[in-house]
Amino acid sequence: MILNNYLAYWWKYFDGIIAPSILATLRMLTASMILSFILGFAIAILLVLYGPRGLRPVPSRYKVIDFIVNSIRSFPIIILIVAISPLTRLIVGTSIGETAAIFPLTIAATPFMARIMENSLKAIDQQLIEAARSFGASDWQIITKVMVKEAMPSIVSGTTLSAITFLSATTLAGAVGAGGIGAVALNYGYQSFNNTVLYTSVIILFLMVQAIQITGDWLYKRIL
Amino acid sequence: MIIARNINKSFGKLNVLCGVDLHIKKGSIYGLAGRSGTGKSTFLRCINGLESYDDGNLIVDGVDVRGLPSTSLSAFRKNIGMIFQNFSLLERLTVYDNVALPLKCWKYNAFDIDKKVKNLLALVGISEKIGQKPRALSGGQKQRVAIARALSLEPKILLCDEATSALDPKTAQEIIALLQRINNRMGITIVVVTHQMSVLSSACDEVAILENGRVDSKGPVREIFRQQPMALKNLLGEKHAMEIEKGRIVTISLSADNRLPGQIACDLGIELAITGGKTGLGDTSPDNLRLSFSENDFPDVERYLVARHAIWQIIHEPSSVFKCAV
Numbered sequence: 299m300i301l302n303n304y305l306a307y308w309w310k311y312f313d314g315i316i317a318p319s320i321l322a323t324l325r326m327l328t329a330s331m332i333l334s335f336i337l338g339f340a341i342a343i344l345l346v347l348y349g350p351r352g353l354r355p356v357p358s359r360y361k362v363i364d365f366i367v368n369s370i371r372s373f374p375i376i377i378l379i380v381a382i383s384p385l386t387r388l389i390v391g392t393s394i395g396e397t398a399a400i401f402p403l404t405i406a407a408t409p410f411m412a413r414i415m416e417n418s419l420k421a422i423d424q425q426l427i428e429a430a431r432s433f434g435a436s437d438w439q440i441i442t443k444v445m446v447k448e449a450m451p452s453i454v455s456g457t458t459l460s461a462i463t464f465l466s467a468t469t470l471a472g473a474v475g476a477g478g479i480g481a482v483a484l485n486y487g488y489q490s491f492n493n494t495v496l497y498t499s500v501i502i503l504f505l506m507v508q509a510i511q512i513t514g515d516w517l518y519k520r521i522l
Numbered sequence: 523m524i525i526a527r528n529i530n531k532s533f534g535k536l537n538v539l540c541g542v543d544l545h546i547k548k549g550s551i552y553g554l555a556g557r558s559g560t561g562k563s564t565f566l567r568c569i570n571g572l573e574s575y576d577d578g579n580l581i582v583d584g585v586d587v588r589g590l591p592s593t594s595l596s597a598f599r600k601n602i603g604m605i606f607q608n609f610s611l612l613e614r615l616t617v618y619d620n621v622a623l624p625l626k627c628w629k630y631n632a633f634d635i636d637k638k639v640k641n642l643l644a645l646v647g648i649s650e651k652i653g654q655k656p657r658a659l660s661g662g663q664k665q666r667v668a669i670a671r672a673l674s675l676e677p678k679i680l681l682c683d684e685a686t687s688a689l690d691p692k693t694a695q696e697i698i699a700l701l702q703r704i705n706n707r708m709g710i711t712i713v714v715v716t717h718q719m720s721v722l723s724s725a726c727d728e729v730a731i732l733e734n735g736r737v738d739s740k741g742p743v744r745e746i747f748r749q750q751p752m753a754l755k756n757l758l759g760e761k762h763a764m765e766i767e768k769g770r771i772v773t774i775s776l777s778a779d780n781r782l783p784g785q786i787a788c789d790l791g792i793e794l795a796i797t798g799g800k801t802g803l804g805d806t807s808p809d810n811l812r813l814s815f816s817e818n819d820f821p822d823v824e825r826y827l828v829a830r831h832a833i834w835q836i837i838h839e840p841s842s843v844f845k846c847a848v
Contacts, residue, residue: 423608423610425606425608425610426610426612428567428572428604428606428610429604429606429610429668429671430623430627431572431599432570432572432599432602432603432604432672432681433599433600433603433604433623433624433627433671433672433674433675434595434596434597434598434599434600434624434627434628434675435596435623435624435627436596436627439627443623443626443627444612444623447612447614447615448612448613448614450614451614521614522614
């Protein structure tokens with residue numbers, strides 16, 4: 299009887315508050331990951347192209363991109379979200395809510411992704427690139443047919459790592475009005491002293507991280 | 523085919539190539555030997571423009587390498603295949619796709635690619651591994667795939683950068699034999715960078731020995747081995763080289779870290795006969811190997827140079843059976 303009452307109580311919160319917030323978190327995470335993957339990938343290619351041991355070294359261009367990447371990465375994510383909120387308002391129209399959170403999350407995740415992918419691409423054996431050069435492959439062919447191809451497993455594990463890092467970032471964003479599971483845990487769980495909501499959220503976050511890691515590992519093994 | 527005149531190159535203050543002059547004939551197998559850091563690989567990489575040089579003239583197949591704009595460099599490289607010490611295969615592609623890669627980069631159609639790849643894999647003797655990935659292959663098999671890939675665009679020149687250095691002596695010999703066959707059958711000029719005597723002796727028509735960025739000696743392999751220039755002795759290392767006169771018996775100790783005499787012999791491209799009638803390679807490991815020379819063994823050789831516990835002077839006569847007493 300007591301258990302049934304508790305389950306009914308739990309379901310009320312889960313159905314009404316937690317479940318929608320899970321979806322909100324997943325939407326924020328997916329959108330910001332897809333956007334930052336594309337942007338980060340493009341930046342990573344520029345970095346390996348212009349870098350010191352790159353395909354077509356241009357130190358001045360490398361330094362500029364490198365500086366921007368480092369600068370954005372030097373902000374703690376919650377500060378970045380708050381600091382660029384005027385810009386967010388300008389672009390998205392508002393600085394509060396799920397859609398508004400995607401913008402700063404993407405800005406924060408892009409340099410992170412760029413670095414991870416740059417490292418994956420740079421880890422390719424230099425001689426493989428020389429071999430490709432020796433049969434006359436162009437820089438673009440070397441990037442697409444050799445570097446990206448060979449770096450794929452490491453890009454996948456890097457993306458898994460980023461997804462987990464930025465799952466926690468979305469919960470942080472919850473603290474400053476983004477919504478999602480993080481906001482629920484803080485507002486309903488912590489500030490309203492509702493342990494049921496707090497620990498349900500914790501377990502859900504734990505399961506989400508596991509799901510991301512397992513998917514990433516599976517993909518890694520599959521393409522290896 | 524390849525004419526180098528006074529090639530100079532430096533990395534910062536370090537002069538890697540100092541006035542290299544070479545003439546590599548069309549259809550020949552040319553060896554570039556020398557110790558590590560003597561510039562032999564750097565020179566090789568100048569041939570297909572992977573490395574630039576500061577001064578001099580390098581004419582490859584009638585084309586001045588240095589004057590090439592980057593747009594024609596790709597087309598120029600199409601004529602020059604290259605293989606490497608560590609094979610440089612894409613680990614995530616199958617054997618088929620590795621060999622097909624240059625053809626795909628040059629936009630051959632699927633039908634031609636398929637035909638060429640299958641022919642090449644048959645040529646290098648690895649057809650049965652067509653769907654495997656490189657990690658399932660042995661070193662020798664990987665190098666065969668790399669050779670097939672290097673030949674896919676039907677180059678006129680094949681550059682081999684220490685291509686057999688990562689292989690055991692027997693496999694190395696097989697790869698060398700394959701290169702010779704390719705040279706014979708297709709008339710491709712092959713330039714081999716190596717520090718392995720066996721490669722020079724068994725495959726090369728001519729050799730240049732580089733020392734400190736200079737060509738110390740060059741000429742037909744037999745000539746160079748007969749003359750035994752200092753650079754050659756340096757290449758072998760003081761410790762491992764000693765001269766023996768005709769008619770003397772020398773006992774050579776083989777310590778535990780040394781290779782088996784059979785392997786050494788194989789490395790040299792000679793056959794080793796062990797007293798007792800046993801002829802074979804690799805299955806003997808005596809502590810002491812006595813090498814005896816008699817007047818009749820090699821009438822045209824005055825002195826023998828013992829290198830790495832083996833008589834490599836005998837490479838003059840690759841087919842001769844070397845007598846030794848254990």
